[in-house]
Amino acid sequence: MNWDQVEGNWMQMKGKVKETWGDLTDSDIKKVEGKRDKLAGVLQERYGKKKEEIEKEIDGWLNRH
Numbered sequence: 293m294n295w296d297q298v299e300g301n302w303m304q305m306k307g308k309v310k311e312t313w314g315d316l317t318d319s320d321i322k323k324v325e326g327k328r329d330k331l332a333g334v335l336q337e338r339y340g341k342k343k344e345e346i347e348k349e350i351d352g353w354l355n356r357h
Contacts, residue, residue, distance in 0.1 A: 293357050295328045302326030305357075312353055315339065 298305050306321045309331070315338045324330045328350065335346045 293354055295354065298328075298354070298357075299326040308357060309353075313338070 302325070305326075306324075309324075310316055310321060313335060316334065320334045320338065324334055332343065332346045332350060335341070335349070336343060339346070341349075
C-alpha cells in the first residue's frame with residue numbers, strides 16, 4: 293500500500309492508525325486528515341521520538357496494510 297491509498301481511504305484507515313498508535317486522540321486523528329506529514333508531526337508530539345524513528349514506524353505500518 294502507498295500513502296495515496298491511505299489518504300484516499302482515510303475514513304477506513306484511521307481506525308487502523310488508532311490501533312497501532314493508541315495514544316492518539318480523536319482530535320489528533322482529525323488533525324491528520326490523511327496527510328502523512330501531519331501524522332508524523334502528531335506522532336512526534338505524542339511519543340517524543342525523532343522524525344527518522346517516526347518515519348520508519350509509518351513505513352512499517354504501510355507495509356503491513
